[in-house]
Amino acid sequence: MRAINFNAGPAGLPLPALERARDEFVEFQGSGMSILEHSHRGKEYEAVHDEAIALLTRLLGIPDTHQVLFLQGGASLQFAMVPMNFLPGDGSADYVLTGTWSEKALDEAKLLGNPRVAATTIGPDKRYTRIPREAELQLDPKAAYVHITSNNTIFGTQWHAWPQVGSVPLVADMSSDFLWRPTDLSRFGLVYAGAQKNLGPSGVTVVVIRKDFMARGRKDIPKILRYTTHAENNSLYNTPPTFAVYLMRNVLAWIEAQGGLVAMERRNNEKAEILYGALDRMSGFYRAPVEKAARSTMNIVFRLPTEELDDRFVAEAKKQRMVGLKGHRSAGGVRVSAYNAVSPENIRTLVSFMESFAKANG
Numbered sequence: 001m002r003a004i005n006f007n008a009g010p011a012g013l014p015l016p017a018l019e020r021a022r023d024e025f026v027e028f029q030g031s032g033m034s035i036l037e038h039s040h041r042g043k044e045y046e047a048v049h050d051e052a053i054a055l056l057t058r059l060l061g062i063p064d065t066h067q068v069l070f071l072q073g074g075a076s077l078q079f080a081m082v083p084m085n086f087l088p089g090d091g092s093a094d095y096v097l098t099g100t101w102s103e104k105a106l107d108e109a110k111l112l113g114n115p116r117v118a119a120t121t122i123g124p125d126k127r128y129t130r131i132p133r134e135a136e137l138q139l140d141p142k143a144a145y146v147h148i149t150s151n152n153t154i155f156g157t158q159w160h161a162w163p164q165v166g167s168v169p170l171v172a173d174m175s176s177d178f179l180w181r182p183t184d185l186s187r188f189g190l191v192y193a194g195a196q197k198n199l200g201p202s203g204v205t206v207v208v209i210r211k212d213f214m215a216r217g218r219k220d221i222p223k224i225l226r227y228t229t230h231a232e233n234n235s236l237y238n239t240p241p242t243f244a245v246y247l248m249r250n251v252l253a254w255i256e257a258q259g260g261l262v263a264m265e266r267r268n269n270e271k272a273e274i275l276y277g278a279l280d281r282m283s284g285f286y287r288a289p290v291e292k293a294a295r296s297t298m299n300i301v302f303r304l305p306t307e308e309l310d311d312r313f314v315a316e317a318k319k320q321r322m323v324g325l326k327g328h329r330s331a332g333g334v335r336v337s338a339y340n341a342v343s344p345e346n347i348r349t350l351v352s353f354m355e356s357f358a359k360a361n362g
């Protein structure tokens with residue numbers, strides 16, 4: 001029997017995507033071999049690769065001005081690749097700090113140029129519990145780009161309206177909320193997302209980049225680190241992570257079969273309403289630290305009255321097959337990661353456990 005998987009990443013995948021992989025694992029479409037064994041230059045793999053790009057393009061309505069890339073190295077390599085390509089040594093870029101991952105992105109940029117902090121929502125206790133208001137952003141109109149983290153996986157906050165950045169390209173780390181709802185990517189210079197949160201297994205990172213922004217990238221860095229190299233080769237410059245792309249294709253096909261991103265948004269909002277509703281109802285026992293306007297639909301964090309109860313909650317939930325609920329080691333508490341693959345039914349099961357746990361321990 002499968003667990004109810006609330007892991008933050010790698011995270012649960014939709015069962016139909018896994019079953020499809022199982023059914024064609026040893027022999028892919030009568031070809032006498034597994035997709036893992038096919039050349040990345042062969043027609044079988046290329047069809048999968050192109051289908052994954054086509055599905056992403058359809059689901060998000062990505063315009064011709066932008067290109068989809070499949071890279072490796074996770075979001076962490078993007079922390080470095082973005083400034084390598086676009087931060088000129090004597091210029092600056094704006095970083096908005098809303099959590100640990102934005103700090104890491106900033107740290108890489110500092111090694112390459114002079115990034116500025118355009119806003120930070122770090123609290124006196126070093127925690128982040130909100131997204132900055134528009135008026136707090138001190139943007140430099142000459143910045144090479146503005147970098148944000150659209151969803152803060154560790155602290156459970158999410159941008160619900162994009163910042164106004166004028167003509168400066170907006171760059172977003174969307175690792176933990178890419179494809180959670182319809183998103184107009186035409187306003188972004190670049191977005192990136194490691195697949196292992198909301199769209200597939202680890203090993204592939206999706207980048208959607210505006211072509212005219214890409215053309216500004218430096219030419220004096222190693223070829224493998226230039227976006228243009230991957231764009232010119234349809235992400236087949238070197239051997240791509242073929243199995244990760246294949247499995248992501250299965251997940252994307254599942255999303256489309258569910259009704260696309262409109263259906264994902266409905267599903268994710270329903271889950272968030274059920275869970276935050278429960279937290280608000282039982283606020284004497286469960287404390288949700290995030291400012292209401294900044295609550296994440298993907299990673300829902302809360303604490304119990306004591307750390308000991310946090311631990312007992314996680315351990316008892318596990319006995320009922322609910323896994324992955326321990327908060328990030330730097331934040332503590334409980335974290336429910338409710339990516340696309342998590343169903344409203346899964347959240348209802350969790351909430352009824354929360355109710356009986358509060359009754360027994362409150």
Ligand SMILES: *Cc1c(COP(=O)(O)O)cnc(C)c1O
Pocket residue numbers: 009073074075076077101149151152153173174175176194197
């Ligand atoms: C998980 C995560 C990362 C790190 O991703 P890797 O693929 O491990 O490099 C970066 N940013 C966000 C928002 C994340 O959730």
